[in-house]
């Protein structure tokens with residue numbers, strides 16, 4: 001039994017922080033949340049953690065990661081790694097990424113594409129207790145049209161790749177693609193709806209999948225009780241996909257008012273991944289390369305993403321924290337910066353915390369993201385008050401983290 005007495009408690013529901021509370025953890029669950037004065041006699045074998053000045057809150061959830069990729073600032077490095085390293089080698093590297101993620105206070109993640117079954121195996125190894133890591137919800141491989149966002153022809157056409165990605169063409173092929181990922185153990189489905197950069201900056205989004213392919217993929221996934229996340233840029237294709245029942249819009253730097261309203265009406269989640277776009281500028285064009293056209297597109301995304309977030313947030317659609325960690329972003333160490341960017345984009349600090357806890361848990365379909373009696377004891381103890389300044393979450397050395405009631409040791 002552990003009894004934690006922090007200065008204040010944030011329960012993940014969005015209610016204001018409460019002072020003078022005690023939280024009792026037994027085995028993997030929170031069994032009691034009460035005022036310190038009501039605690040009564042504490043079991044003499046209980047471990048009591050008094051944390052004046054600190055805040056106890058639910059562990060954070062990153063709804064968009066790639067645990068198989070190493071977060072190298074140069075995207076070509078991870079592409080090469082997926083060719084030079086075997087899938088077992090990538091899985092073992094992913095163990096390290098999972099540990100780094102957990103130590104940063106991220107107690108659950110959703111992985112949205114990995115080679116082979118690498119992250120599905122990692123998820124199971126973590127669940128079985130073989131290795132430490134956050135709880136993982138994984139899509140297996142993202143589905144993409146031939147030559148699409150996740151099936152880029154970066155290699156000579158004599159190169160044959162096995163089980164690296166999942167190209168599908170036509171509605172029936174997407175249905176089959178969904179079934180294949182579910183067969184190998186996917187918890188959710190990722191589709192690549194839009195392509196990356198577009199030359200026409202008046203409409204900076206390219207639809208890659210046909211409407212019929214989108215409808216088929218979503219219909220099949222829902223029939224198999226899996227939610228669907230889509231890599232998107234924005235524009236009419238997102239409106240169409242939301243109408244077809246898409247569950248989460250990833251990136252989506254160009255969301256118009258009609259789509260924002262539709263997302264609010266249908267409860268479609270928005271995972272704006274603000275940090276990964278900014279990372280292009282932190283790493284810089286010298287290191288990244290890229291054409292004038294692709295940088296013009298990135299510039300426009302960098303500018304327009306704030307207004308899209310504001311529209312979706314104001315419309316009342318659920319916003320969720322997700323980073324794209326693994327892709328130009330290391331695992332764990334920068335994740336809380338995404339929470340800061342959500343605040344920069346207009347969310348209140350508490351709403352940004354909710355986006356990174358209970359709303360994310362709802363999207364992932366997991367029992368997490370709350371500190372209430374009966375909830376899973378995924379907890380973070382952070383010095384200071386993140387409901388006043390979310391940047392305290394970036395002080396990783398000062399965090400204490402519990403995953404299912406067990407403290408994570410550095």
Ligand SMILES: [Zn+2]
Pocket residue numbers: 064065066112324327
């Ligand atoms: Zn991604």
